[in-house]
Amino acid sequence: xxIGRHVSSAALVTLCAAAGxxxxxxxxxxxxEKNQEISSLQSSRSGLEQQVGNLENQRASLEKQKDSLTxxxxxxxxxxxxxxxxxxxxxxxxxxxEARYDKLRADLSDEVKKGQLQIRELxxxxxxxxxxxxxxxxxxxxxxxxxxxxxxxxxxxxKSYEDKAIRIVGHxxxxxxxxxxxxxxxxxxxxxxxxxxxxxxFLQDNGIPPERLVATGRAEYAPVAPNDSAEGRQKNRRIExxxxxxxxxx
Numbered sequence: 365x366x367i368g369r370h371v372s373s374a375a376l377v378t379l380c381a382a383a384g385x386x387x388x389x390x391x392x393x394x395x396x397e398k399n400q401e402i403s404s405l406q407s408s409r410s411g412l413e414q415q416v417g418n419l420e421n422q423r424a425s426l427e428k429q430k431d432s433l434t435x436x437x438x439x440x441x442x443x444x445x446x447x448x449x450x451x452x453x454x455x456x457x458x459x460x461x462e463a464r465y466d467k468l469r470a471d472l473s474d475e476v477k478k479g480q481l482q483i484r485e486l487x488x489x490x491x492x493x494x495x496x497x498x499x500x501x502x503x504x505x506x507x508x509x510x511x512x513x514x515x516x517x518x519x520x521x522x523k524s525y526e527d528k529a530i531r532i533v534g535h536x537x538x539x540x541x542x543x544x545x546x547x548x549x550x551x552x553x554x555x556x557x558x559x560x561x562x563x564x565x566f567l568q569d570n571g572i573p574p575e576r577l578v579a580t581g582r583a584e585y586a587p588v589a590p591n592d593s594a595e596g597r598q599k600n601r602r603i604e605x606x607x608x609x610x611x612x613x614x
Contacts, residue, residue, distance in 0.1 A: 462485075464490060464525065464607075465483070465485045465490055467521075468483055468490060468492075468521055469483050471517070471520075471521040472492070472517060472518065472521060475514055475517065480494070480495070480498050480514055481493060481494045481495070481498070481514065481518075489606050489607060489608055490606065490607040491604055491605065491606040491607075492518055492604070492605040492606075493602055493603075493604055493605075494511075494514065494515075494518075494602060494603045494604075494605065495598070495601070495602055496535075496536075496559075496598075496601035496602055496603065497598075497601070498510055498511050498514060499511035499514075499515070499559070499563070499603055500559055500562075503541065503545045503549070503555070505549075505555060505558035505559045505561075505562050506562070507562050507563070507566060512566065515563065515566055515567070516570060518567075518605060519566070519567050519570040519571065519572060520570075522567070522572060522605075522607070523571055523572060525607055526576075527610065528576070528607040528608060528609065528610065529576050529577070529578060529607075529608050529609070529610045529612065529613045530567065530572065530576055530577050530578070530605060530606070530607060530608075531578040531580065531604075531605075531606045531608050531613075532560045532563045532564050532567075532577070532578065532579050532580070532603065532604070532605050532606075533556075533560060533580045533581070533582055533586075533603070533604040533606070534555070534556035534557060534558070534559040534560035534563075534579075534580070534581045534582065534603055535556060535582050535583075535584070535586055535587075535588075535600055535601065535602050535603070535604065536552040536555055536556050536583055536584050536600065536601055537552075537584055537587075537591050537596075537597035537598075537600045537601050538552075538584040538587075538591040538597070538600075539591075539597065540552070541554075541555060551583065552583035552584050553581055553583045554581070555581075555583075556581035556582055556583045557579065557580070557581025558581070559581070559603060560579040560580055560581050560603070561579045563579070563603055563605070564577045564578075564579040576610070576613075578608075578613055584600065587600045588600060588602075
């Protein structure tokens with residue numbers, strides 16, 4: 365029942381009272397009841413209007429949440445796409461490293477079979493390990509003829525990797541330099557650095573640009589085997605030739 369109809373009823377009661385249909389007391393009672401009904405309906409209408417307002421606010425809030433979630437979804441979709449692209453690049457890089465490893469191993473297969481050197485791959489870096497006795501006499505840093513032959517093949521194989529730098533690291537065992545050799549190499553630091561530099565100079569003389577080369581001596585401080593046996597000390601006396609990213613040189 366609408367408020368308008370209640371007002372009409374109140375007007376009718378008023379007319380009846382004026383015409384003598386009801387007493388004044390009954391009229392007042394009826395009018396009071398109608399006024400209460402009107403007040404109650406007005407209160408209900410206000411409550412409904414408030415509910416409508418609350419629902420409108422909730423809808424606006426949900427719309428904002430929807431927009432926020434849509435943006436977050438778009439951002440996550442973009443991140444997933446970027447991660448997929450990174451994974452694809454890493455896979456391509458891994459395949460490239462594997463292909464290079466196979467090529468280098470094929471180029472130096474005879475030397476590997478003879479046990480003159482080893483080739484290994486770790487964390488995307490290719491390393492050629494050469495036993496010290498192949499390159500140098502004990503306590504010396506002058507390249508032997510046998511070493512030159514092998515190193516020439518290594519140089520020829522590494523020339524094509526123009527996007528890589530070449531790091532040469534000299535290693536020794538923990539036996540101190542003794543006798544007259546101390547005048548030339550006071551410690552294994554000097555000996556290991558001199559041997560690395562000798563290899564670098566040979567590679568440079570055989571066509572590898574010097575800006576791609578890095579020489580480092582580690583003395584006895586990066587062993588690959590215990591130094592408590594002749595076999596272990598022999599493993600530690602070595603030259604490492606590693607292909608690395610040019611950025612690492614900087």
